[in-house]
Amino acid sequence: MNSHLTFYGILIAVVRPAIVITVLTGLWVALKRAPLPPRSRVTTWLVVAIPLVTWLALIWISAAAGVFEVGRSQIPLVPLAGILPPVIGLTFLMRSGRIATALDAAPPGWLVGIQVYRVLGANFLALWAYGAIPGVFALPAGIGDVLVGLLALPAAFYLASGAARGRAVAVAWNFLGIADMVTAVTLGVLSSPGPLQQLALDHPNLSTSSYPTVMTPAFAVPLSLILHGLSLWQLWRRRTYRLSENVTQHVAPTR
Numbered sequence: 289m290n291s292h293l294t295f296y297g298i299l300i301a302v303v304r305p306a307i308v309i310t311v312l313t314g315l316w317v318a319l320k321r322a323p324l325p326p327r328s329r330v331t332t333w334l335v336v337a338i339p340l341v342t343w344l345a346l347i348w349i350s351a352a353a354g355v356f357e358v359g360r361s362q363i364p365l366v367p368l369a370g371i372l373p374p375v376i377g378l379t380f381l382m383r384s385g386r387i388a389t390a391l392d393a394a395p396p397g398w399l400v401g402i403q404v405y406r407v408l409g410a411n412f413l414a415l416w417a418y419g420a421i422p423g424v425f426a427l428p429a430g431i432g433d434v435l436v437g438l439l440a441l442p443a444a445f446y447l448a449s450g451a452a453r454g455r456a457v458a459v460a461w462n463f464l465g466i467a468d469m470v471t472a473v474t475l476g477v478l479s480s481p482g483p484l485q486q487l488a489l490d491h492p493n494l495s496t497s498s499y500p501t502v503m504t505p506a507f508a509v510p511l512s513l514i515l516h517g518l519s520l521w522q523l524w525r526r527r528t529y530r531l532s533e534n535v536t537q538h539v540a541p542t543r
Contacts, residue, residue: 297500299408304503307405307511308344312337314402318394324386332386343373347507351499356506358481358497366480366497366505370473373510378517391522399519400458401444403465403512409433411501420495422488425472425479432468439464455523462516462523469509469516476505 315336319329347369350356356365381387409430416426443461447454478486479493495501 299411300500300503303405303408304344304348304507307402307508308340310402311511311515312340314394314398315390318390318398319386321393322386322389323393324389328386332384332390336381336387344507347503351502351506354499356497356499356502358492358494364477364482364484366502367473367477369506370509370513374513374517377510377514381514381518382521388521388525391518392525394522395448396454396522396526397444397448397458399515399522400447400461401441403515404437404440405508406433406437406440406465406468406512408508409437409504411504415495415501421493422479422491424487425475425493425496428475429468429472432471436461436465436468455527458523459520462520465512466516469513473505473509 312333316329316333319333322329324332354360356369409432412421412426412430412433415421416423416430439461443457447458451457475487476493476496477484479488480497481492481494485492496505
């Protein structure tokens with residue numbers, strides 16, 4: 289069990305920064321393609337990069353210090369860490385005209401394909417196999433994450449191919465991913481010690497509030513929700529643009 293957690297800790301140390309680097313690289317590529325002045329590109333990138341890196345660092349330091357462990361606080365820190373960043377982040381991002389312009393210029397499948405990292409949810413299945421976390425949480429959360437991760441690249445390629453139903457497939461994948469996150473967070477709360485615990489009373493869910501596993505609900509989950517929100521926004525903007533373009537083309541000959 290300890291060797292598995294050590295391996296997972298090393299994996300966290302590599303994968304979480306790699307995800308952030310990939311997100312920021314994709315944003316920069318999108319900004320380079322967007323019709324924005326060079327100074328605006330740099331400013332927009334920094335406005336996203338600095339909070340994102342700071343967020344990762346704060347969660348990482350707090351998790352390693354045991355801040356999220358059961359009994360350390362009366363406040364449900366893990367659920368708050370999973371809910372507040374998407375609410376705040378998406379509110380900020382979706383009110384930015386520059387981010388909207390960058391999304392319009394970005395390849396349609398990049399926000400989908402990037403979430404291939406969700407296959408790492410198999411760690412929950414490994415922890416369940418070791419007897420560290422209850423199956424009532426591990427099986428739905430682990431299987432759901434692996435399924436979403438495995439479907440990410442096929443959905444992204446299908447969307448990028450320009451297939452007639454590519455957008456519908458991407459939207460369905462996003463909603464599947466969001467449903468998986470909501471299910472995992474809900475079962476995590478209901479199976480962890482606290483006033484809301486209703487499940488796994490004889491085998492409470494303790495590992496998901498301890499380092500390194502807590503990095504998933506405290507950082508990976510809210511980041512995934514933000515990416516899902518941005519992907520759906522991008523798809524909606526592209527559909528709206530195409531509909532308006534079709535209307536213009538249809539009306540133009542009558543003038």
